[in-house]
Amino acid sequence: MNARFFRGGALAVFMSLACAMTPANAHKLRETGQTFVVADSDVTVTPSRDWNRLNGKVGKRTETWTLDGEQLNDITFFGGIRAGDPLVKERSKKHEPLPKFTSSTLLVEVPELLEGTYRTYKELAAFRLLSVEPGSFLGSEGVYFTYEFTDVDQLTRKGEARAAIIEGRLYMVTFDAPRLHYFDRTVADFRTLVDTAKLR
Amino acid sequence: MSRISWLTAICATIFASTTPLNAEPAPAPPPFAGFYQPQGVDEIGWWREDDESERRLAASPLVIRDEKLSGYLKEVLCRAVGDDRCNATRIYVMREPTFNATMSFNGTMRVFSGLLLRMRNEAELAAVLGHEFGHFESRHGLNRFKAARTGTDVLAWGALLASMGPSYDTRRTYQSMEISVYGNLYRYGRDHEREADLLGLGYLNKSSLAPQAASHVWQNLMGEIEASAVAKGLKKPKFNAIAFTASHPPHGERAAYLTALASPDSSTRDYGAQRYGETLAEWLPTFLDDQIKLNDFGGSEYIIANLAKDGWTATLWNARGELYRTRGNQRDLVHAVQFYSNAIALDDSLAIAHRGLGLSLFKTGERTRGQQALARYLELAPDSDDAKMIQMMLPQETPL
Numbered sequence: 001m002n003a004r005f006f007r008g009g010a011l012a013v014f015m016s017l018a019c020a021m022t023p024a025n026a027h028k029l030r031e032t033g034q035t036f037v038v039a040d041s042d043v044t045v046t047p048s049r050d051w052n053r054l055n056g057k058v059g060k061r062t063e064t065w066t067l068d069g070e071q072l073n074d075i076t077f078f079g080g081i082r083a084g085d086p087l088v089k090e091r092s093k094k095h096e097p098l099p100k101f102t103s104s105t106l107l108v109e110v111p112e113l114l115e116g117t118y119r120t121y122k123e124l125a126a127f128r129l130l131s132v133e134p135g136s137f138l139g140s141e142g143v144y145f146t147y148e149f150t151d152v153d154q155l156t157r158k159g160e161a162r163a164a165i166i167e168g169r170l171y172m173v174t175f176d177a178p179r180l181h182y183f184d185r186t187v188a189d190f191r192t193l194v195d196t197a198k199l200r
Numbered sequence: 201m202s203r204i205s206w207l208t209a210i211c212a213t214i215f216a217s218t219t220p221l222n223a224e225p226a227p228a229p230p231p232f233a234g235f236y237q238p239q240g241v242d243e244i245g246w247w248r249e250d251d252e253s254e255r256r257l258a259a260s261p262l263v264i265r266d267e268k269l270s271g272y273l274k275e276v277l278c279r280a281v282g283d284d285r286c287n288a289t290r291i292y293v294m295r296e297p298t299f300n301a302t303m304s305f306n307g308t309m310r311v312f313s314g315l316l317l318r319m320r321n322e323a324e325l326a327a328v329l330g331h332e333f334g335h336f337e338s339r340h341g342l343n344r345f346k347a348a349r350t351g352t353d354v355l356a357w358g359a360l361l362a363s364m365g366p367s368y369d370t371r372r373t374y375q376s377m378e379i380s381v382y383g384n385l386y387r388y389g390r391d392h393e394r395e396a397d398l399l400g401l402g403y404l405n406k407s408s409l410a411p412q413a414a415s416h417v418w419q420n421l422m423g424e425i426e427a428s429a430v431a432k433g434l435k436k437p438k439f440n441a442i443a444f445t446a447s448h449p450p451h452g453e454r455a456a457y458l459t460a461l462a463s464p465d466s467s468t469r470d471y472g473a474q475r476y477g478e479t480l481a482e483w484l485p486t487f488l489d490d491q492i493k494l495n496d497f498g499g500s501e502y503i504i505a506n507l508a509k510d511g512w513t514a515t516l517w518n519a520r521g522e523l524y525r526t527r528g529n530q531r532d533l534v535h536a537v538q539f540y541s542n543a544i545a546l547d548d549s550l551a552i553a554h555r556g557l558g559l560s561l562f563k564t565g566e567r568t569r570g571q572q573a574l575a576r577y578l579e580l581a582p583d584s585d586d587a588k589m590i591q592m593m594l595p596q597e598t599p600l
Contacts, residue, residue: 129586133589
């Protein structure tokens with residue numbers, strides 16, 4: 001009787017804890033017009049439409065926003081990757097190391113760094129850089145680039161990214177979406193959002 | 201017969217059944233049974249599923265649609281297994297950077313681009329294709345499916361019966377049975393691989409190509425795995441240990457028995473290195489790039505060095521430069537400059553080598569030389585993807 005009570009009690013405590021924890025852990029709405037700090041960094045953005053901030057992180061100093069789920073549209077902010085760090089968390093530092101951002105990485109090599117990270121992490125070969133152009137990002141000189149890749153789900157996705165190296169740290173925003181329909185539908189919203197990015 | 205000799209006989213039988221290959225050269229394959237159609241409900245069902253999967257595969261963005269390349273692979277398969285047999289299969293080349301090839305129930309063969317990069321000649325490719333064809337001819341997929349179904353049926357009934365007598369003994373007996381059934385299923389799979397190796401060598405011994413190449417494939421793969429582990433600071437892998445869940449026999453064992461199975465009087469036969477090199481030349485830079493960007497320094501270095509055994513080319517020097525520049529330590533950049541320069545010395549029109557040289561020089565502080573190399577890159581490839589970005593680097597750095 002006591003044991004059963006204890007088990008029931010434990011379950012109740014667990015359930016109430018789970019309920020209490022849910023709001024803190026859940027994905028967050030990023031409402032229009034408000035300014036938000038992203039990726040635990042000093043970068044802020046002011047969305048002109050509502051976005052969802054996903055709870056999961058792909059790496060240190062990253063944050064992911066989406067509209068319909070990360071498979072369909074995925075904006076990832078990289079808020080100041082330090083020299084010696086990979087872009088996303090490594091599955092195994094020893095066995096499957098990822099390419100690292102280094103203090104000697106040139107701006108023109110940033111697209112290659114993202115390419116190498118995607119290829120290594122996803123073990124894919126079908127990745128193509130489409131364009132690499134100079135541009136301005138976070139008030140500094142940066143690089144704008146576009147790419148295309150086919151993931152293991154055999155869906156071809158397009159991507160667009162902007163990056164800058166400021167005081168030895170890499171700041172970057174990427175937008176990935178399926179080439180069919182989703183990319184073209186949301187890319188304008190992505191550009192509007194990235195145009196509002198500022199360093200505090 | 202005494203008890204000991206009985207035991208010896210039993211052990212010998214067990215040993216023989218787990219290692220079906222002896223030191224004799226592989227016998228010629230059985231006569232070809234001709235055009236095959238699936239038999240029975242299981243096989244008909246699987247073929248139907250595979251037909252559907254093949255329809256999707258034919259439209260997949262990962263398939264490399266190069267008639268010359270897939271035509272050549274078919275030609276090599278026919279040369280290995282004979283013209284009568286090879287028409288039973290379709291080959292699809294997949295843009296996947298890993299070492300693999302698969303064969304499905306209905307004769308759909310998928311060959312990964314990573315495998316093509318690692319082969320050095322036609323005979324090595326023929327050995328792998330012949331092995332895969334061996335799976336198809338012996339209906340290994342179907343047999344494995346049936347074995348897995350029987351095994352899991354036994355376990356399901358076992359679990360039901362064990363639940364009726366809930367004692368420690370019953371539980372322990374069930375767990376032993378579980379381990380035994382799964383262990384046997386994995387071993388059954390490995391034996392299929394050995395059988396396919398035997399068949400593959402049987403085809404090769406009969407063909408016009410050198411069967412010794414089969415063993416070279418595994419020796420090279422072991423070399424690559426070891427180089428990769430060393431560069432990552434890992435322990436040297438054990439090439440003769442069999443893991444419980446291993447799907448294939450260990451590489452060391454395969455390399456050894458494949459040498460023994462090759463008919464000794466055929467070692468002077470053609471390896472077809474030139475034909476292979478000529479056909480793959482167009483794809484080699486792409487496949488090398490795919491490998492280098494996987495961030496496996498040791499493995500990539502081994503593959504490049506292995507390909508360079510027949511002579512360094514501008515493509516190979518450039519690939520080595522890219523590999524070192526990608527890793528990007530200062531010491532690597534100095535080497536990268538040398539490798540790019542070697543590539544340019546062999547072929548000055550290789551634009552990508554000038555790019556790599558320029559970027560490496562920039563990073564080692566030699567900006568003026570770097571700018572000269574980048575300017576040459578733009579001269580050779582004015583419409584490249586990153587032309588504007590590179591262009592912007594030049595005037596900015598010139599005053600310095």
